[in-house]
Structure formats: C-alpha cells, structure tokens
Amino acid sequence: MLPDILLGKLAALAVLSPAMAFAALGAYLLLLRTPSERVVSGVVLSALSVSLAASAVVWGSSVVAPYAFIPVELGPWFRVSGYSFDVVLLVDRLSSTMMVLVSLIAIVAGRFSVAYLHREAGFARFFLLLALFSTGMLAVVSAGSIDLLFAGWELVGATSVLLVTFFHERAAPARAALRVYVTYRLCDVGLLVGAVLMHELAGSAHFSVAFGSAAWPGDAAALGSPAATAIALCLLLAAMGKSAQFPVGSWLPRAMEGPTPSSALFYGAISIHAGVYLMLRAAPLLERSPAASAAVTVVGALTAVYGTVVGRAQADVKSALAHATMSQVGVMFIEIGLGYYRLALVHLFAHACLRCLQMLRAPSALRDAQEIRAAHAGDPLPRLGIAARALPAPLVRRAYWLALDRFHLEALQQRLIAAPLMRLGQRIDGFERRWVAALSGLPERAEGEGAGRAIAGGAEVPAPDTKRARS
Incomplete structure (x- = not known):
C-alpha cells in the first residue's frame, strides 16, 4: 500500500x-x-x-x-x-x-x-x-x-x-x-x-x-x-x-x-x-x-x-x-x-x-438490425411473450399504445408541474410590477401594453391616434 x-x-x-x-x-x-x-x-x-x-x-x-x-x-x-x-x-x-x-x-x-x-x-x-x-x-x-x-x-x-x-x-x-x-x-x-x-x-x-x-x-x-x-x-x-x-x-x-x-x-x-x-x-x-x-x-x-x-x-x-x-x-x-x-x-x-x-x-x-430484418422478411413473426399471450388482446393493444406514448408522462408533468409553476411565476411577476409601480409613483402598465408600437422592419413605428381617426 x-x-x-x-x-x-x-x-x-x-x-x-x-x-x-x-x-x-x-x-x-x-x-x-x-x-x-x-x-x-x-x-x-x-x-x-x-x-x-x-x-x-x-x-x-x-x-x-x-x-x-x-x-x-x-x-x-x-x-x-x-x-x-x-x-x-x-x-x-x-x-x-x-x-x-x-x-x-x-x-x-x-x-x-x-x-x-x-x-x-x-x-x-x-x-x-x-x-x-x-x-x-x-x-x-x-x-x-x-x-x-x-x-x-x-x-x-x-x-x-x-x-x-x-x-x-x-x-x-x-x-x-x-x-x-x-x-x-x-x-x-x-x-x-x-x-x-x-x-x-x-x-x-x-x-x-x-x-x-x-x-x-x-x-x-x-x-x-x-x-x-x-x-x-x-x-x-x-x-x-x-x-x-x-x-x-x-x-x-x-x-x-x-x-x-x-x-x-x-x-x-x-x-x-x-x-x-x-x-x-x-x-x-x-x-x-x-x-x-x-x-x-x-x-x-x-x-x-x-x-x-x-x-x-x-x-x-x-x-x-x-x-x-x-x-x-x-x-x-x-x-x-x-x-x-x-x-x-x-x-x-x-x-x-x-x-x-x-x-x-x-x-x-x-443498420445491422435492418439487414437482419431484410434477410428474414419471409419468416413468420416471432411469438409474443408469456405476459402478452396470457393477457386479453384488447388489454395488450392498450398497453402497447400507452407504452408507445410513454404513458403520457410528459403531458402529466406539463399539466401538474410545469403549468402551475408558470402560473405562479406570472402571478409573482404581476405582483412585482404593481409593487414597483406603486413605489415609483408611475402608472401601472397594463398587460400587453406596448402593442401601440408596431415593429416594422426592425424600427419602432407609433400606432395611429384612434381618437383623431374617429373625429
């Protein structure tokens, strides 16, 4: 040693x-x-x-x-x-x-x-x-x-x-x-x-x-x-x-x-x-x-x-x-x-x-698997496993589709974890904006404000005055 x-x-x-x-x-x-x-x-x-x-x-x-x-x-x-x-x-x-x-x-x-x-x-x-x-x-x-x-x-x-x-x-x-x-x-x-x-x-x-x-x-x-x-x-x-x-x-x-x-x-x-x-x-x-x-x-x-x-x-x-x-x-x-x-x-x-x-x-x-499959193209398909033969055919088909979609695990994570966290983040962001606006004395910007400025060709163009247009 x-x-x-x-x-x-x-x-x-x-x-x-x-x-x-x-x-x-x-x-x-x-x-x-x-x-x-x-x-x-x-x-x-x-x-x-x-x-x-x-x-x-x-x-x-x-x-x-x-x-x-x-x-x-x-x-x-x-x-x-x-x-x-x-x-x-x-x-x-x-x-x-x-x-x-x-x-x-x-x-x-x-x-x-x-x-x-x-x-x-x-x-x-x-x-x-x-x-x-x-x-x-x-x-x-x-x-x-x-x-x-x-x-x-x-x-x-x-x-x-x-x-x-x-x-x-x-x-x-x-x-x-x-x-x-x-x-x-x-x-x-x-x-x-x-x-x-x-x-x-x-x-x-x-x-x-x-x-x-x-x-x-x-x-x-x-x-x-x-x-x-x-x-x-x-x-x-x-x-x-x-x-x-x-x-x-x-x-x-x-x-x-x-x-x-x-x-x-x-x-x-x-x-x-x-x-x-x-x-x-x-x-x-x-x-x-x-x-x-x-x-x-x-x-x-x-x-x-x-x-x-x-x-x-x-x-x-x-x-x-x-x-x-x-x-x-x-x-x-x-x-x-x-x-x-x-x-x-x-x-x-x-x-x-x-x-x-x-x-x-x-x-x-x-590539090897494709060549082997092509060489045995005329052979009968292999028999299913013991579990697949023992279970009813509708249940086997349902399990196959669920496995192919990975049991929708990503969709469940998106719905139960990602989406709630995004909503929580948006609420915290809105609270922070209102709090900053109250402390600074500035009027609170409404959500989506800034749409009055259109972006055309990379330059900011002021939106038309709607009051003048109506008059």
Whole structure:
C-alpha cells in the first residue's frame, strides 16, 4: 500500500488533470486563434490518460489495503463569516473504482469523437466540455464533503445541458436541453437542502464525520433515524433527477439530441449513474433509515417496470437504449434499497461499459438490425411473450399504445408541474410590477401594453391616434 500522502496527491492529480487541460485550452481559445483538431484532442486525451493512470494506482492501493478510507485535505477554498469551505477528497474503494470508470469511459468517448466529429464546427467546444465534465464527475466521485460533491454535481449538470444543445442550429436540441435543465434544477433542490441539513444535523459537511470513518459501505450513520431519513430523502430526490428515475425521467430520450459520443458518455455510462453513486455514498444513512431504504426500492422498482415496458415499444434505437438504461439503473436502486451495495457497484461498472459500447455503435447496430430484418422478411413473426399471450388482446393493444406514448408522462408533468409553476411565476411577476409601480409613483402598465408600437422592419413605428381617426 502506498503512503497516505502519495495517495492523496495522486487522487488530486486525477481530478485536476482535465481541469488544467480545460483551463489551458480555454485561455488559448480566448487569447489566440483556434488550435488544430490534433492539438485540441491531444491535450484533452493526454490529460485524461494521466487521470486514468493516477486513478488506477489509487484503485489498486485501495483494493489491497485492509482499511481503505483516507480523507485527503487540500486546504480551504474560501472562508466567509467564520465558515471555511474545505476541499477534501476521499480515497476508498467506492471512490477509486468510480474514478477509474469515469477516466476510462471519458478516454474511450474522446478517442471515438476524434473521427466522429472530424471537421465539425464545434470540435474544440466538444473537447472543452469533455474536459470540464470529466473534472466535475471526478470531483463528484472523489469528494470527501457534500460541499465539493455539490460543486462537481453542478458542473456535470451544466456540461450535460450544453452538450445536449451541441447542434444549437436546430430547435429540437434546444428544447431538449431546456427540459433537461429544468428537471435538473428542480431535483437539485434536494441536494442543496440535504447539504444544509447535513451541516445542521450532523454538524459537518465531511463524510468522514457525518457518516463515520469505517471502510465503505460502513456502519450506520451516527444520526437519529428522523435526521437520517430527512437527509436521505433529499439526496434521493437529487439522485432521481440525475439518474432519470420515475416519474422525472422523461427527459432522458430527448437528451439523445446531442452527438453520439456525448450520449454514450452522459446517458449511457457516466452521468446517468451519478444518482446511483450518490445513493451508494449515502449507504450509512440508508442503514439508519428503513423508510428511506424502502423509498429507494420503490422508486427503483417503478422505474425498472416503466423503462422495460416503454423501451420495448420504442421505434428508434436511441430511445430504446435510453429506456433500457433507465430500467437497469432502476434495478441498481432496488439493490441499494435492499442493502446489496457491493452488488450495485459491480452492476454499475459492468452496465456503464456495456451501454457505452452500445451507444457508440448505435448507428451501426441500427443498420445491422435492418439487414437482419431484410434477410428474414419471409419468416413468420416471432411469438409474443408469456405476459402478452396470457393477457386479453384488447388489454395488450392498450398497453402497447400507452407504452408507445410513454404513458403520457410528459403531458402529466406539463399539466401538474410545469403549468402551475408558470402560473405562479406570472402571478409573482404581476405582483412585482404593481409593487414597483406603486413605489415609483408611475402608472401601472397594463398587460400587453406596448402593442401601440408596431415593429416594422426592425424600427419602432407609433400606432395611429384612434381618437383623431374617429373625429
């Protein structure tokens, strides 16, 4: 086993390598002209290779160590009002395994993108976002405090949205990115509230203090059951949004509007499993709270059933893969809720590698499926499954149409969540306008005022005087 100081430096190197690549390329792009594709990809892939090598050494040392739980303090980031934001990494078997996975998948997706995005206008932008995403995800999986985890979590969310809208010339990617952004914002409230509760109830943001310093998955947290339940449920809300769990996972198929490498990186392998990692890190809380464990199990079961049924009815390969990913992540939530944390980690690693491969070769897989179907055009159709044969035909047809429309989940979210929030925002906006008008002494502008000015050819033209016209 390597010394703790060396392990800490290697873990910091794994996180900071892609960050330095992002900073160097970003500064060069701002101050000088755009470098060649070979330079851009070479810098990012070299940084990710360094990160992978450092992560592999840390993982090897953590696995062979009899007691692998090493908090690494890198010093305070800032201090304000007596509070110090400490940058703390945590080296254990969970974090080191995830660091290897993140670095490996990022290198594979980046290497694939060199040829896939060749001569694409946004080539440099993609690799900059790849480096920033890798930094954020490595910060999430190696964070020793919930504060640093939150910072990395937001970096991952921001890069996800920016890569969904990579082809921003079209309207569909922009709309899909907006849906992803809104879902992330709403569910990330859970992580923010959970961080505040951890500060207040556990007295510290450090996992080694709040959850105990036993090797992962550790013992039950030294908190009361109500406190552990409250924090765990808040973290579950954040995990549901990032891992596309039912009923907030309808954004996942739409997120496939981004490039194929980003779909493989985010929604096939890495980002989609961030919620699973968060629940694995919160294992001591779940051990203390049977109610939170039951909630995790129920959410995973509903997601697994929903993803399986809907995925079988989808007509395009990416939507089918997205729902298959959703169902498998739901199974991981079930494993975590039942206490099989090591099984969930192995499942996560294997599933991420498989989905990355499937996403990267999705266009080729589609062509292969078309050729196989054309070769067997004269053969009889395969028999339906046991459930489809056992249920009445009208019920099977109804279930198929509901699955094809994804059980109208998006329409329900629009009616029950989005529309009420929009109405609330409009009422608050109207109240603010009346309040500002009353304080300023100006007459309140009626809704729709300004229609008296027509816009013609980009110039403002005053509307005709209706009184003079009548006279």
